[in-house]
Amino acid sequence: MNAPTPLVELPCPVCGGTAYTTVLRGARDWIWRKPGRFQLQRCDGCALVATRPRPADDALGFYYDDTYSGEAEEGMRRFQTESSMGRRLNRYRLGILRKVRALTGSDRLLDVGCSYGGFLREARRQSGCQTSGLDLDAGSIARAVDTDQTDYRVGLLTEAGYAPEAFTVITFLESLEHHTDPVAALRAAHAALAPGGLCLVEVPNFAGFWRKVFRTAWLPLLIPQHLFHFTPATLEAAFRAAGFSAVVHRQTLFAPLEGVASLGLWLGRILRSPPMGAKPSWRTPLDLTVFLALLVLYVVLEIPSQAVLRLFNRSGHQIAIARRD
Numbered sequence: 001m002n003a004p005t006p007l008v009e010l011p012c013p014v015c016g017g018t019a020y021t022t023v024l025r026g027a028r029d030w031i032w033r034k035p036g037r038f039q040l041q042r043c044d045g046c047a048l049v050a051t052r053p054r055p056a057d058d059a060l061g062f063y064y065d066d067t068y069s070g071e072a073e074e075g076m077r078r079f080q081t082e083s084s085m086g087r088r089l090n091r092y093r094l095g096i097l098r099k100v101r102a103l104t105g106s107d108r109l110l111d112v113g114c115s116y117g118g119f120l121r122e123a124r125r126q127s128g129c130q131t132s133g134l135d136l137d138a139g140s141i142a143r144a145v146d147t148d149q150t151d152y153r154v155g156l157l158t159e160a161g162y163a164p165e166a167f168t169v170i171t172f173l174e175s176l177e178h179h180t181d182p183v184a185a186l187r188a189a190h191a192a193l194a195p196g197g198l199c200l201v202e203v204p205n206f207a208g209f210w211r212k213v214f215r216t217a218w219l220p221l222l223i224p225q226h227l228f229h230f231t232p233a234t235l236e237a238a239f240r241a242a243g244f245s246a247v248v249h250r251q252t253l254f255a256p257l258e259g260v261a262s263l264g265l266w267l268g269r270i271l272r273s274p275p276m277g278a279k280p281s282w283r284t285p286l287d288l289t290v291f292l293a294l295l296v297l298y299v300v301l302e303i304p305s306q307a308v309l310r311l312f313n314r315s316g317h318q319i320a321i322a323r324r325d
């Protein structure tokens with residue numbers, strides 16, 4: 001299985017800069033174990049970190065095959081739309097939005113990168129708001145939930161054809177970092193929001209504590225699907241470049257999987273188990289021992305450490321909410 005080419009090096013979407021400093025080398029797809037070696041570079045102008053060079057637009061699809069759709073699809077769909085863990089995660093997100101304002105029945109909500117629509121379902125159950133979902137993956141939209149109550153579309157926000165000021169709230173949940181031009185996406189969100197409307201973005205936190213410890217094995221790095229790697233400061237800069245005047249709320253998330261799963265990726269890399277190109281089985285004695293050790297660590301280390309990191313805003317995922325003037 002060879003990595004597709006070509007790679008491209010584009011100017012920074014926030015400031016237009018072309019001068020970069022390499023901050024991390026040797027990053028690989030340790031989760032799906034697809035071939036290719038990548039590096040991260042920080043823009044000298046605005047400090048936004050990018051996967052650079054990155055696969056060209058028509059080569060990116062290779063890194064999504066059998067991940068969000070295909071054979072892994074059913075497990076992902078069940079987690080997002082049916083599992084109690086998935087529902088709890090969506091309620092947690094809605095609780096953070098409520099810190100700025102609660103959704104009501106008169107809200108018009110668009111979720112960009114909505115996948116199977118699990119978040120939209122939870123939002124509608126809580127508030128009775130109108131829901132719209134957009135995703136680049138036609139396979140996810142074809143299997144999305146509640147199609148009689150939600151307007152689903154396939155594509156990019158910049159090309160989706162929504163009317164100006166069509167929405168009161170737009171969310172990007174773990175999707176902005178996948179966009180080839182995140183500022184263009186936020187600018188399109190700004191145009192599609194009514195005045196006073198809110199844009200909520202959830203992305204990994206490149207300034208997080210475990211990121212600095214695990215480096216290329218950090219779980220939320222997700223190379224090369226993640227094209228941009230935001231700190232709270234560079235996420236705010238992206239909002240401003242897109243026309244939003246201010247971020248009105250920001251915080252990191254209590255997401256207890258980051259440390260132990262990153263340790264698992266790091267061990268898998270050291271032990272070369274499984275080899276690149278093969279899928280993890282968790283059936284060999286070595287895999288099972290590692291799994292049990294991680295389970296113990298999860299209880300005694302992961303949950304307390306996430307609580308502390310969340311307290312100091314250094315956990316591995318962040319949410320920022322900006323308001324359109």
Ligand SMILES: [Zn+2]
Pocket residue numbers: 012013014015016017043044045046047048
């Ligand atoms: Zn820049």
